[in-house]
Amino acid sequence: MAERLTSTSGAPLSTNENSKTAGSRGPLLVEDHALFEKLAHQNRERIPERTVHAKGWGLQGKFTVTHDITQYTCADMFSAVGKTTEVLSRWSTVAGERGAADAERDVRGFSLKFYTEQGNWDMVGNNTPIFFVRDAYKFPDFIHTQKRHPKTNMRSPEAMFDFWAGQPESVHQVTILMSDRGIPRSPAHMNGYGSHTFSMWNAAGERHWVKFHFKTQQGNEWYSDAKAAEIIGQTRESYQEELWNMVEAGNFPKWTMYLQVMPEADAEKVPYNPFDLTKVWPHGDYPLIEVGELEMNTIPENYFQMVENAAYNVNNVVPGIGFSPDKMLQARIFAYADAHRYRIGTHYEALPPNAPRAAKVNHYHKDGSMRFFTNDFGNPNAYYEPNQYDGPVADETVAEPPMKIDADAIIARHKQLEDEADYVQPRALYSEVMDDAERDRLHKNMAGGMAPVSDAVKERWLAVLGKVHPDYEAGVRRALQTGDHGDPSLPVTDDTPLEVDA
Template sequence: MQDYQLIEKLAHQNRERIPERAVHAKGWGAQGKFTVTHDITKYTCAKVFRPGTTTEVLARWSTVAGEMGAADTERDVRGFSLKFYTPDGNWDLVGNNTPIFFVRDAYKFPDFIRTQKRHPKTNMRSPEAMFDFWAAQPESVHQVTILMSDRGIPVNPMHMNGYGSHTFSFWNEAGERFWVKFHFKTQQGHKYYTNKEAEEVIGRTREATQEDLYNAIDTGNFPKWTMFVQIMPEADADKQDFNPFDLTKVWPHGAFPLIEVGELEMNRNPDNYFQMVENAAYSPSNVVPGIGYSPDKMLQARVFSYADAHRYRLGTHYEMLPANAPKAANVNHYHKDGPMRFFTNDFGNPDAYYEPNQYGGPVADPSVKEPPLRIDGDADRYHQDHVDADYVQPRALYTEVMDQAERDRLHSNMAAAMAPCSDAVKERWYAVLGRVHPDYEAGVRAAAKSPKEENALPVDSDTPVEAAE
């Protein structure tokens, strides 16, 4: 016991692991930059969008359901998160590789995630739980259609798009507010695996995405994305035939065209993955003047839940870890004490530890105050009362965007995913597909009875979801 060096080493090893993320545990990260190439200052006063500005970025991509040891190439939605170290502090855009999500009400989110994790008795994944939940939430059919389509297994982050998914808001120097959607279009083209191809990859390596991403950057093949926004004037939200704050819906490009903003380039592998990627804490609560929120229910809940998850997983002062600390000198706070207080914020005067004070401590800057958000008290303003609302967009995706070969692969992928489910759950899900389109239901039923060999997927820059947004 007097070999204190041995005791220290063993004791440290016992404490090397931290809790993995409850969602998006398996991930891959890189560092890079965002450069503004087009002027959108008439919509936002955020300094990160001033023409010609270059901002340092930390990115993390991930699967949703798998644990840290899960295989990279599973059929799943991919997280697409970006931390911009702006002159006014950190702006986090925490999104996915799809422009929508499974549910629109955060109250349903914990239950949804439980269906993606392990069954409490069998400790195995449960397709029965997944399709049972989706069948009871028809709004999910839009996202499930994308998940089971060609885009369900991206080869790596370089060959997929990223989206803020939620509706956010901008405001300009005049205090005018605009609703906004964020899009990051890959410049590398889209590449996806079939189920069969993914199985072969997993048989070779469970780290295919990490290998692809690290090696691409290490050899100088820096991945790039073009950033676009969709803009909706504040008052126009009331004029739409869909709820513009519903996370299960896209904004039609014909009505709200993509506006180019700039280029994202990821060009550096972190020197220490744990320090910069595992410790990275992204949260929609991290905004800067000129960027704000919306009545999106899911976004409102994430503003709380993400930061709270980081306090649990990383500790009270997670925001001061190297990956998360702002690089802007004018970002100050009066957080005090707690575990792992490894920084000082006495602002040159130890008496300035509360606010307001007479000792020259930092004070709030009223010039960056967000303009008032128009609220009229009508809780049902954006309630979708027509029974077909949740089927319109997936129907357009299925009938107008996908060709027959793509629909056939969709049928096959979905039938395979449903195979372990009970007949009762299958019939409930078939009923949902039938509401989208009779051919959708019939195609999955037929594929379930006579599975076919999968065809190779095309490498295409205009695949279904791209056109359907």
């Protein structure tokens, strides 16, 4: 026998079809509280979508340590080979709204929430190892160019290329965005990166700078603009469909986690700013070190609850994993938590996708909207700290070791070299990593994106490309003149490393 339908207070309902009226023709009776409850709830079924990364897809799964990295970190989740940790993933596009098509040319978010025994560690990254800007002052401006024009209410290529032309550090990321890798086939067919420089320290208090890499085991696959347009004409949910079908078939998507590791003192020696988000670390100097395997094997029972309510915070770290002087990273420490408080509410971190699962939560935060839990630690008198009632206290043994480098001096030294340095790695990517066919597709994709742009902005951006490599400018200029935009021959499969030994 089916369960009885009830109100939100648990009272059984006699009907879910017929409204109470004051006669055969109405009007409705105010006492029909179940009807008004139902209508009022429907009006509140949406929460503000994310300002960026609004369209997303998520799975649940696990991470398994396969290699010992305890020489670099004392984080408990890496303490033993074979140890597993529960994970919630979310992948996303950056610019599109929640109703946008999955297969659009855009950077993809790549975020993982590890439910460790020391609390949640959130790896909040992208599918590229770098980003468009290195200073948070420019981030809101950049996002404005990716969103809708205030008058036309349409996306504005003019704004995008005008911003990039005035911010040449963007050319590295734009080159990747306009390359074959700009439209991944699905989240399962793309890599993930922490992008920023983070830090790890071991049980002896020795710090290393690290970069996080997650390499897809499905192989990198991408679509051309033409193929993506064809797919979007058939479905706007191609990523969700592919992930769903893979998991339903038992073909669980997997990634291999690697680290790049830099000794703390090396930050003062390398010829580039290791904390600059627009730069990669050469793999020849800091090769990939294998760590473990990520397997995403479960479709959440309720998408809204577990994926839309998921709140990934770059400030969710655990002892043994920390931050760096990367200015964009430092700003994200504030911005992400602030965004979640606005979007979801004061106690967003206590919702099911965000609450720690393997660690107990003890804090003195009080009251506020939607306070649906208690944390009185068994004694209601312990609601402040310090107290005499055995309330939770801080543990000095988990403190991060002091930084031994002069981060300000490193940033100041490289500030003088930034203008030329901004072209070095995209030049190597263009001339050394890409082959002729890839460069040709890049020229055409770039020209397609620039086609609606004014001549003045085109020339400003072409001048930036010319500083990267004269062939880059010439190839895009030629594609603009001939109107040759895009190559329908993709999808392409390629496991060539994206990162450049510059």
